[in-house]
Amino acid sequence: MSVNDQNGAALGQAFTQNVIDAMGPKTDPRLREVMTGLIRHIHDFAREVRLTTDEWMAGVEMINQAGRMSDDKRNEGQLLCDVIGLESLVDDITFAAAANSTTGLTASAILGPFWRQDTPHRDNGSSVTFDTPPDGEVVYMHGQVTDVETGEPLQNASREHNLRGIFHTDDQGKYSFYCLRPTPYPVPQDGPAGKLLGMMDRPVFRPAHIHLMVQHKGHKSLTTQIFDKDCKYLGNDSVFAVKDELSVEFVPRKGDPLAPLELCYDIRLAKAS
Amino acid sequence: MSVNDQNGAALGQAFTQNVIDAMGPKTDPRLREVMTGLIRHIHDFAREVRLTTDEWMAGVEMINQAGRMSDDKRNEGQLLCDVIGLESLVDDITFAAAANSTTGLTASAILGPFWRQDTPHRDNGSSVTFDTPPDGEVVYMHGQVTDVETGEPLQNASREHNLRGIFHTDDQGKYSFYCLRPTPYPVPQDGPAGKLLGMMDRPVFRPAHIHLMVQHKGHKSLTTQIFDKDCKYLGNDSVFAVKDELSVEFVPRKGDPLAPLELCYDIRLAKAS
Numbered sequence: 001m002s003v004n005d006q007n008g009a010a011l012g013q014a015f016t017q018n019v020i021d022a023m024g025p026k027t028d029p030r031l032r033e034v035m036t037g038l039i040r041h042i043h044d045f046a047r048e049v050r051l052t053t054d055e056w057m058a059g060v061e062m063i064n065q066a067g068r069m070s071d072d073k074r075n076e077g078q079l080l081c082d083v084i085g086l087e088s089l090v091d092d093i094t095f096a097a098a099a100n101s102t103t104g105l106t107a108s109a110i111l112g113p114f115w116r117q118d119t120p121h122r123d124n125g126s127s128v129t130f131d132t133p134p135d136g137e138v139v140y141m142h143g144q145v146t147d148v149e150t151g152e153p154l155q156n157a158s159r160e161h162n163l164r165g166i167f168h169t170d171d172q173g174k175y176s177f178y179c180l181r182p183t184p185y186p187v188p189q190d191g192p193a194g195k196l197l198g199m200m201d202r203p204v205f206r207p208a209h210i211h212l213m214v215q216h217k218g219h220k221s222l223t224t225q226i227f228d229k230d231c232k233y234l235g236n237d238s239v240f241a242v243k244d245e246l247s248v249e250f251v252p253r254k255g256d257p258l259a260p261l262e263l264c265y266d267i268r269l270a271k272a273s
Numbered sequence: 274m275s276v277n278d279q280n281g282a283a284l285g286q287a288f289t290q291n292v293i294d295a296m297g298p299k300t301d302p303r304l305r306e307v308m309t310g311l312i313r314h315i316h317d318f319a320r321e322v323r324l325t326t327d328e329w330m331a332g333v334e335m336i337n338q339a340g341r342m343s344d345d346k347r348n349e350g351q352l353l354c355d356v357i358g359l360e361s362l363v364d365d366i367t368f369a370a371a372a373n374s375t376t377g378l379t380a381s382a383i384l385g386p387f388w389r390q391d392t393p394h395r396d397n398g399s400s401v402t403f404d405t406p407p408d409g410e411v412v413y414m415h416g417q418v419t420d421v422e423t424g425e426p427l428q429n430a431s432r433e434h435n436l437r438g439i440f441h442t443d444d445q446g447k448y449s450f451y452c453l454r455p456t457p458y459p460v461p462q463d464g465p466a467g468k469l470l471g472m473m474d475r476p477v478f479r480p481a482h483i484h485l486m487v488q489h490k491g492h493k494s495l496t497t498q499i500f501d502k503d504c505k506y507l508g509n510d511s512v513f514a515v516k517d518e519l520s521v522e523f524v525p526r527k528g529d530p531l532a533p534l535e536l537c538y539d540i541r542l543a544k545a546s
């Protein structure tokens with residue numbers, strides 16, 4: 001009658017199957033697939049490491065604390081996933097599904113926990129830097145958004161970036177703006193994700209990067225990050241988002257009093273299916 | 274130099290190994306063991322079900338919401354674990370480790386998300402029921418706390434229960450009080466755990482039960498629940514805590530104007546190691 005017929009019955013797979021089988025017939029098929037996998041792996045994990053009540057409760061408290069400090073400007077639950085590589089993994093899975101057999105498509109990377117919905121629209125060629133620090137290096141960033149298969153320039157594609165602005169490509173699919181050469185920074189250490197990094201004796205830095213989100217009607221949206229190939233943290237990103245094909249080089253720019261550096265980055269989008 | 278040498282590298286086990294290997298040498302050995310298992314299983318889960326960014330983000334939002342509604346009277350992160358059977362599983366693992374080869378030890382069960390630290394001390398024979406509802410049935414509950422191996426009665430063991438009180442056993446290890454016969458109740462449905470239960474098309478009820486936490490100096494503490502064997506939800510507890518040996522029978526009590534029912538429940542504790 002009960003699910004545990006003797007002490008320790010939960011230690012066997014029959015208990016796990018019982019939890020899975022508890023899902024009713026009205027469960028959405030995809031949710032059933034996801035929850036079945038989640039329940040099986042979480043149970044196997046607990047059994048394998050002989051997880052104790054105290055250890056599990058420490059994990060619960062970490063989750064509750066992450067939720068309490070999350071708001072519309074910071075997502076600590078997401079950061080917890082990031083430091084164990086989950087967002088990068090899920091991003092790759094989603095990208096692989098979108099890419100299919102297409103080659104040349106600009107690679108995706110994680111959105112990260114600091115994206116904001118209220119980013120302002122700006123004109124091409126304008127600057128997103130308000131307070132350039134004494135050691136900051138201004139960069140003229142530009143490029144072209146094209147269809148990955150036809151090479152056709154995509155007009156009115158919008159680009160947002162993290163310091164932050166939305167730009168619209170011209171009739172040649174081109175965009176341009178001034179920004180700062182990014183610098184490495186540590187992920188926030190005042191929450192459970194930072195605490196976990198400390199407990200795992202891991203570097204807290206993210207390599208210097210620029211976030212890109214590119215949207216065009218009729219094409220699949222792209223969320224990615226590009227990384228300064230000279231950054232020393234490229235090999236130990238605390239959230240595991242670095243990909244070789246997303247590493248870029250900032251080169252000297254001549255004849256522009258506004259910026260000593262330049263970055264040209266073209267973007268290739270896939271047609272929406 | 275980077276961890277992902279090509280598109281989709283995170284889809285392979287090398288990515289997962291890289292995340293695991295990122296743990297530094299100062300990581301506590303047990304934490305390394307737990308995190309290695311967690312990272313491996315969470316990654317395998319994501320790969321197996323081809324978890325998408327949108328699905329993962331829905332999970333993150335569920336975790337953040339659980340944290341936001343948790344406080345010292347309610348633990349929604351815990352309840353999320355409970356509905357996928359994790360607290361019961363971890364409890365069994367911990368109990369198995371405590372029980373070793375001892376037979377006869379009173380079985381443990383989950384603490385649940387509503388335990389409170391401020392439970393008052395009360396005299397044996399007193400009542401914990403303040404407002405008996407018209408359809409409520411008063412029960413005289415009593416029993417003896419003994420050492421599981423020697424049978425020796427344990428004096429000054431303290432018992433807490435959920436409606437709620439702390440009682441101290443007498444020199445015979447005996448306790449007694451009046452309470453209500455428990456009734457089934459639904460887990461809270463205003464949070465992500467209740468929402469998840471709904472999405473999984475599962476019953477939300479917990480079978481009628483009484484929480485027990487028994488502590489005695491020199492013996493291992495016991496946290497458990499006992500279940501009314503006549504309850505119709507015994508076979509589909511929403512948090513999978515029911516065990517046959519924790520099912521109890523409420524029997525008629527004669528000659529006591531205060532209670533028509535009686536429950537005798539003896540408890541056997543193991544010596545602290």
